[in-house]
């Protein structure tokens with residue numbers, strides 16, 4: 017015996033086998049049992065939810081001969097064995113007339129059809145007309161139909177079906193008993209598939225059925241067809257991986273991992289997950305859709321946990337995730353997600369569009385993205401380049417510790433030049449120029465730079481409180497801890513420069529300075545002679561003021577003289593760091609296999625200045 021596809025083999029043959037349409041089933045069974053059938057029914061609902069199946073069942077109920085001839089034979093439980101039942105099941109019953117209105121919209125077609133309505137049924141007791149996509153009929157066709165609906169012959173039942181009931185004239189609507197056929201939810205599909213596959217003796221993984229249930233999109237017929245394909249694909253069994261491959265669906269675990277990374281505000285992991293996803297060449301727009309779909313379920317989970325569907329068999333995971341977001345964040349992320357989806361049309365690359373959208377979620381969350389390191393040099397990653405204005409005032413408080421001259425915890429500043437006893441529990445008391453804990457985004461200085469401070473090295477007592485009183489610069493720099501207590505050395509000048517509240521010309525000038533000496537009262541700066549024309553006393557005052565607001569009270573003298581070529585200035589340091597990042601970015605791009613392909617296939621090259629490293633302003 018040849019293989020019969022599941023959708024046909026398991027097509028419901030009675031109302032009681034109908035899956036997911038209990039409300040329609042009950043209404044029709046009652047009407048049949050009480051002999052009070054309406055003459056026209058309108059079923060609304062998308063494809064594959066069972067309109068044709070319903071029509072066939074109804075036709076059997078009306079025409080089954082097992083209960084005897086005549087109207088007394090009408091039953092809600094057709095036998096399935098008599099000639100009529102079998103003819104209907106096999107689709108060769110002449111009194112079941114199926115019409116696809118989408119292909120027969122002309123009034124002649126409708127007239128021809130309706131002309132035959134008046135004739136008695138040939139084979140059974142009733143003629144059953146199923147007019148699918150009835151909203152496609154032309155106005156004149158509707159008028160012709162309406163006449164029949166107004167005075168239908170007693171031996172005729174109309175089943176009208178449409179996906180779009182709004183397009184039906186009210187006059188037609190008012191003459192039909194209307195039922196909305198429901199989308200069959202994945203839960204019901206999985207349940208039914210579990211039953212059918214059990215009967216068929218086909219092995220399966222439950223996760224695979226959830227994929228099929230989702231892909232079926234409310235249609236049991238589609239679910240069955242897909243299951244047939246999955247069985248063929250898996251050579252007799254249904255495996256999760258096979259079905260995912262067959263459907264081209266994203267492995268749901270990847271999407272969950274993205275949302276997990278959002279929950280942890282872990283940008284590195286987020287980008288890592290996308291990179292992994294990218295290896296599978298996914299539809300990035302679909303990825304974003306899946307993420308926003310989960311965000312929607314998170315919002316539901318937060319407010320009505322019982323209402324969370326088990327659409328991917330992941331209900332528990334979703335409930336657990338929901339507890340890790342605030343309701344506001346979920347709403348915000350969702351909004352950003354769907355807007356980002358719309359913007360994808362304009363994005364140069366879908367992957368970067370996905371990345372930007374997910375990053376935007378984190379960037380815009382009210383709490384902000386936490387800065388990973390909590391070191392005494394908090395503002396490193398925000399430091400503007402020499403030409404840009406100083407950081408906004410809001411960043412001032414942490415800045416205090418960056419250039420703070422006194423070795424006390426930043427919470428309780430003590431007047432400078434009065435070193436306090438070491439604080440045991442406060443490694444953060446470490447002065448900025450005596451630490452090597454720069455935030456990760458800042459690359460340590462690698463150029464040699466011996467201290468320009470005249471003071472001899474004398475380890476500060478406070479250094480004991482720091483776990484590792486190592487220099488802030490690369491190992492070859494011997495100087496940093498040579499600064500005496502409360503004195504600033506050149507390394508400290510470089511490190512702390514970004515935190516100084518300087519603007520405009522003053523900042524530009526200061527960026528071209530090396531620290532010459534600091535004796536605790538006067539800070540001498542050596543200005544690059546090329547900038548000498550700009551020099552003026554007002555800048556000294558401003559620098560002194562900026563230092564003071566960072567806890568360093570000094571008179572500042574700036575003198576144009578030849579720079580110490582072994583030292584950097586804030587300006588040259590920023591330029592070097594920028595170049596290194598640029599080179600690194602180019603190198604990374606050049607090693608990217610996709611780019612190599614582009615280069616080979618099209619002779620692509622990078623445009624000058626077209627490559628910007630991330631965190632460029634740093």
Ligand SMILES: [Zn+2]
Nearest residue numbers: 080095098101
């Ligand atoms: Zn029968």
